[in-house]
Amino acid sequence: MSGPPYDEFEPVIGLEIHVQLNTRSKMFGPEPNHFGDEPNVNIGYIDTGQPGSLPVINKEAVKKAVNFGLAVNAEINLESTFDRKSYFYPDCPLNYQITQFTNPIIIGGEIITEVEGESFTFQIEHAHLENDAGKLIHFPDFAGVDFNRSGAPLLEIVSTPCMRSPKQASAYAQAIKAIMEYINSSDCNMQEGHLRMDANVSVRKKGETTLRNKTEVKNMNSFFNMELAIEAEIIRQIDFYTQHPDKDIQSATYRFDLERRKTIIMRTKESADDYRYFPEPDLPPLVLTKEYVDHLKEDLPELPQDRYKRYRDTLQLTENSAMQLVNDKQLSDNFEEGLKICKNPIAFCNWLTIEFIGRIKDTGKTLTEIGIEALQIAQLVNMIEENVITGKIAKKVADDMLLHPGKSPEDIVAANPDYKPLTDTSVIEAMIDQVLKENPDSIEDFKKGKDRAFQYLVGQVMKSSKGKAPPEKVRDLIKKKIS
Amino acid sequence: MYKETAISLRDRFLNSDLTALEITEYFCNRAKKLDPQIDSLLHSLSERAHLQAVKLDKKKKDGKALGKLAGVPIIIKDNIQIHGEKTTCASKFLENYVAPFDATVIKLIEEADGIIIAKSNLDEFAMGSSTEHSAYKTTKNPWNLSCTPGGSSGGSAAAVCAMLAPLALGSDTGGSIRQPASFCGLYGFKPTYGRVSRFGLVAFGSSLDQIGPFARSVEDIALMQEVLASHCPCDSNSLNHPKEPYLDELKESIQGKKIGIPYKLLEGLNPEIRAKFDDALDVYKSLGATFVEINLDLINYSIPMYYILAGAEASTNLARFDGIRYTTRSKKAITLEEVYELSKTEGFGSEVKQRILLGTYVLSAGYQEAYYKKAQKVRTLLINEYQKAFESCHTIALPTSPGTAFKLGAIADPLEMYLQDIFTISANLAGIPSINVPIGFDKDNKPIGMQIQGPQLDDARVLRFAHHFEKEANVFSHPPLFDKEVK
Numbered sequence: 001m002s003g004p005p006y007d008e009f010e011p012v013i014g015l016e017i018h019v020q021l022n023t024r025s026k027m028f029g030p031e032p033n034h035f036g037d038e039p040n041v042n043i044g045y046i047d048t049g050q051p052g053s054l055p056v057i058n059k060e061a062v063k064k065a066v067n068f069g070l071a072v073n074a075e076i077n078l079e080s081t082f083d084r085k086s087y088f089y090p091d092c093p094l095n096y097q098i099t100q101f102t103n104p105i106i107i108g109g110e111i112i113t114e115v116e117g118e119s120f121t122f123q124i125e126h127a128h129l130e131n132d133a134g135k136l137i138h139f140p141d142f143a144g145v146d147f148n149r150s151g152a153p154l155l156e157i158v159s160t161p162c163m164r165s166p167k168q169a170s171a172y173a174q175a176i177k178a179i180m181e182y183i184n185s186s187d188c189n190m191q192e193g194h195l196r197m198d199a200n201v202s203v204r205k206k207g208e209t210t211l212r213n214k215t216e217v218k219n220m221n222s223f224f225n226m227e228l229a230i231e232a233e234i235i236r237q238i239d240f241y242t243q244h245p246d247k248d249i250q251s252a253t254y255r256f257d258l259e260r261r262k263t264i265i266m267r268t269k270e271s272a273d274d275y276r277y278f279p280e281p282d283l284p285p286l287v288l289t290k291e292y293v294d295h296l297k298e299d300l301p302e303l304p305q306d307r308y309k310r311y312r313d314t315l316q317l318t319e320n321s322a323m324q325l326v327n328d329k330q331l332s333d334n335f336e337e338g339l340k341i342c343k344n345p346i347a348f349c350n351w352l353t354i355e356f357i358g359r360i361k362d363t364g365k366t367l368t369e370i371g372i373e374a375l376q377i378a379q380l381v382n383m384i385e386e387n388v389i390t391g392k393i394a395k396k397v398a399d400d401m402l403l404h405p406g407k408s409p410e411d412i413v414a415a416n417p418d419y420k421p422l423t424d425t426s427v428i429e430a431m432i433d434q435v436l437k438e439n440p441d442s443i444e445d446f447k448k449g450k451d452r453a454f455q456y457l458v459g460q461v462m463k464s465s466k467g468k469a470p471p472e473k474v475r476d477l478i479k480k481k482i483s
Numbered sequence: 484m485y486k487e488t489a490i491s492l493r494d495r496f497l498n499s500d501l502t503a504l505e506i507t508e509y510f511c512n513r514a515k516k517l518d519p520q521i522d523s524l525l526h527s528l529s530e531r532a533h534l535q536a537v538k539l540d541k542k543k544k545d546g547k548a549l550g551k552l553a554g555v556p557i558i559i560k561d562n563i564q565i566h567g568e569k570t571t572c573a574s575k576f577l578e579n580y581v582a583p584f585d586a587t588v589i590k591l592i593e594e595a596d597g598i599i600i601a602k603s604n605l606d607e608f609a610m611g612s613s614t615e616h617s618a619y620k621t622t623k624n625p626w627n628l629s630c631t632p633g634g635s636s637g638g639s640a641a642a643v644c645a646m647l648a649p650l651a652l653g654s655d656t657g658g659s660i661r662q663p664a665s666f667c668g669l670y671g672f673k674p675t676y677g678r679v680s681r682f683g684l685v686a687f688g689s690s691l692d693q694i695g696p697f698a699r700s701v702e703d704i705a706l707m708q709e710v711l712a713s714h715c716p717c718d719s720n721s722l723n724h725p726k727e728p729y730l731d732e733l734k735e736s737i738q739g740k741k742i743g744i745p746y747k748l749l750e751g752l753n754p755e756i757r758a759k760f761d762d763a764l765d766v767y768k769s770l771g772a773t774f775v776e777i778n779l780d781l782i783n784y785s786i787p788m789y790y791i792l793a794g795a796e797a798s799t800n801l802a803r804f805d806g807i808r809y810t811t812r813s814k815k816a817i818t819l820e821e822v823y824e825l826s827k828t829e830g831f832g833s834e835v836k837q838r839i840l841l842g843t844y845v846l847s848a849g850y851q852e853a854y855y856k857k858a859q860k861v862r863t864l865l866i867n868e869y870q871k872a873f874e875s876c877h878t879i880a881l882p883t884s885p886g887t888a889f890k891l892g893a894i895a896d897p898l899e900m901y902l903q904d905i906f907t908i909s910a911n912l913a914g915i916p917s918i919n920v921p922i923g924f925d926k927d928n929k930p931i932g933m934q935i936q937g938p939q940l941d942d943a944r945v946l947r948f949a950h951h952f953e954k955e956a957n958v959f960s961h962p963p964l965f966d967k968e969v970k
Contacts, residue, residue, distance in 0.1 A: 045583065045584060048808065049803040049808065050583060050584070050809075051564070051570065051572070051577070051580075051685040051686070051803065051804075052563070052564045052570070052582075052584075052586060052682065052683040052684055052685050052686070053682075054681065054682050054717060054718050054719065055719065056716065056717060056719050057719065084799050086798075086799055086802060086846075088802070088805065088823060090805075090807045090819065093803060093808070094799075094802065094803050095799075095802035095803055095805055096799050096802055145807070274847055274848045276798075276799075276843065276846035276847060276848075276851070278795060278799075278846055278851070278855060281688075281689035281690035281796050282686075282689050282719060282720065283719050283720075284719060284720060
């Protein structure tokens with residue numbers, strides 16, 4: 001029995017990403033926009049729905065939204081408006097959300113990113129400002145509401161249905177995260193829910209030009225889970241169409257159950273709320289001047305896509321390495337710091353992203369949190385470049401650096417005689433002579449043109465020097481002796 | 484002392500003729516003794532008033548500068564927040580709600596050394612034209628205790644009329660200051676939308692609501708507006724317009740100015756009101772004003788427009804009263820659905836429920852185009868019609884109410900009640916300033932009023948026209964029942 005014909009179908013994916021902006025105060029009130037405090041301390045009149053309270057637009061949130069628009073080459077709407085979206089829930093204190101339904105601040109825009117080595121341009125439909133809800137906290141026999149998050153500023157970024165695989169969706173979302181971090185519009189802390197994603201998913205037979213019914217998978221806050229969720233939803237839909245070739249799937253809202261790797265229906269569209277959007281009478285249109293937008297444009301920092309191009313084209317990093325660095329703003333900033341003194345960017349990138357990140361991957365911490373400065377890693381790379389230590393010893397030095405954060409590689413090497421390189425040619429020659437004496441077969445093989453035999457001999461010498469002999473020198477000396 | 488205007492009370496305080504404490508005690512006592520006859524007040528703030536009075540007397544003794552409202556007792560409609568005091572909006576739902584902050588107008592009044600002595604009754608959430616929709620009490624008209632003082636700011640109007648204070652604040656969404664001012668024979672002013680901050684006013688129709696004063700003289704209205712009319716950063720619709728010397732501007736002549744009259748709208752008007760209205764125009768004629776006919780036909784659509792737009796806004800503004808936080812939660816509620824449903828059922832009165840339902844309906848998918856959006860378009864046309872009218876005249880005169888104060892309980896049909904606002908709503912829809920001016924009495928000695936309206940931000944002009952009429956016509960008087968001292 002053959003399975004459903006997955007290859008005959010093409011997924012169509014659009015994302016709605018809610019990004020919490022890292023403003024000092026809330027979207028419509030003066031209270032701190034701060035996570036992690038005791039419940040209901042960062043609350044104000046509007047965020048708890050007090051009668052008589054009125055919203056006032058946070059200028060910093062507007063600036064951060066405009067910066068995003070500029071970063072993705074979108075049109076900045078110089079006269080956007082706000083609407084009320086009505087729904088009843090205890091975490092929504094006014095029982096309406098203030099959002100931009102008809103006339104958003106950001107129109108269009110594009111995200112250029114790479115997916116498995118291929119470059120893609122994904123289209124943004126629009127992005128709009130709105131306020132976040134509070135949070136329900138459930139106790140055994142009652143529920144409470146924490147309004148600290150109520151009124152936090154959100155930028156909801158809505159893509160067109162332009163993605164064709166879970167990997168593309170993930171790449172698009174990661175690129176948005178990177179942009180938000182580069183322009184300092186959001187801290188993008190995934191655990192704290194600064195970036196929440198809804199995916200609109202449909203599938204169609206390859207070659208079809210119209211869209212079939214879509215479903216919405218709600219509220220995902222990790223790229224990995226999102227990929228799994230979209231994958232699961234695609235499979236569910238293809239399975240459905242395979243079993244019911246004449247039917248349409250039902251438009252509905254789903255959530256992802258990670259343990260079962262399944263999307264679970266929450267509600268169908270027929271029972272969906274009527275949000276009764278209408279213009280927010282408490283807020284006049286948000287008017288921006290062209291001068292204001294031009295000014296922000298001039299002040300825009302280097303963006304991830306530009307940095308990516310510089311890494312790939314100027315520094316000659318591989319596309320993978322460049323993408324890995326660029327997508328992690330903090331890591332990339334560390335890299336930039338080290339570049340100031342580092343002589344070999346490619347080696348430095350490898351040491352940073354493979355050796356060091358590899359060593360701390362399981363701690364869940366960043367280099368900065370552990371206390372390792374990028375400059376020290378750059379120093380380590382320079383020491384290899386200058387033949388002060390060998391690559392093999394450098395790995396041991398790296399281990400020590402992580403054991404004693406803050407210690408510079410120079411100090412570590414200076415304090416440990418085992419890490420000092422062998423510079424005395426006569427000692428190295430003695431070792432070579434010994435190795436050659438013990439491996440006459442290899443010499444023969446080498447003379448017959450077997451390169452591997454030569455590598456073996458070099459390896460044996462390095463081993464007997466405990467890695468302290470400079471490999472270049474070893475190579476030169478062996479070649480001289482046997483040819 | 485009770486007949487004194489705000490300005491003369493203030494001057495007596497400043498000239499050391501009276502202390503702030505004497506004034507406060509006098510009016511608190513008068514309110515306590517007389518209010519049971521009219522039920523105009525919901526809560527006395529005599530403690531707060533005493534503290535403020537003591538402070539003022541000390542300030543004066545210390546030779547410090549005193550504000551424009553120094554020593555003036557003021558009554559506030561109970562839909563305006565005063566920090567630490569109850570704000571009930573005359574609703575059962577907010578029975579126990581204590582305001583966590585001051586409305587901007589309260590701050591401004593207390594900074595100007597005014598003394599807030601009580602909060603007044605209203606139709607629940609300011610929805611009504613008679614105060615009969617208050618969940619607590621029905622206010623009576625001091626001119627005739629079997630009649631309504633009008634609404635929704637009926638408590639403030641009756642209180643100033645019965646001389647429990649020289650000044651009171653109301654709010655006006657469709658006529659809620661001007662109609663009760665008309666029924667009680669007072670000056671009641673709705674400023675230009677955005678001229679007075681709405682921060683701290685419990686919202687009904689956000690794009691229509693304006694706070695404004697009641698007084699027994701136009702000068703007192705001007706005085707209060709000098710205090711209230713300023714830009715407020717907490718209200719995004721507050722106009723960034725400099726303060727104005729309204730009192731000084733009252734004196735400028737209106738000689739040669741043009742008053743627009745929408746004669747077509749007056750056809751079929753109650754003859755008694757029409758006669759007094761025509762007399763009032765004669766007074767203006769004697770002051771040197773001339774008249775032009777203007778077209779305001781869209782006023783005929785103002786009631787449906789208003790009940791759609793105000794209802795839509797109200798349905799969302801009142802959504803926050805849900806039994807979750809500060810509103811009274813139904814004791815019968817167990818599930819979340821029940822908390823919403825039962826609390827609202829028990830908390831809101833019938834008129835409020837009706838308007839929430841209407842507002843929800845006109846915003847619903849499939850109906851919004853036909854109702855809400857169409858009403859918005861007609862509102863724009865009305866604004867254009869007013870703009871065109873003001874090209875040919877300086878102010879507009881028209882009646883305030885189609886009738887005089889009606890008997891309590893006389894109007895049971897909501898649609899008939901809504902017709903009360905036919906002449907007043909258009910000023911809210913167009914956002915323009917409008918004042919009620921008392922112009923005489925009907926055969927039953929009930930007051931009749933006229934409105935003077937002006938273009939947006941020409942509040943001073945409107946007050947000036949009212950002031951000149953007041954001085955020339957000399958028809959203002961006090962209700963005999965309350966024109967006496969109490970022990």
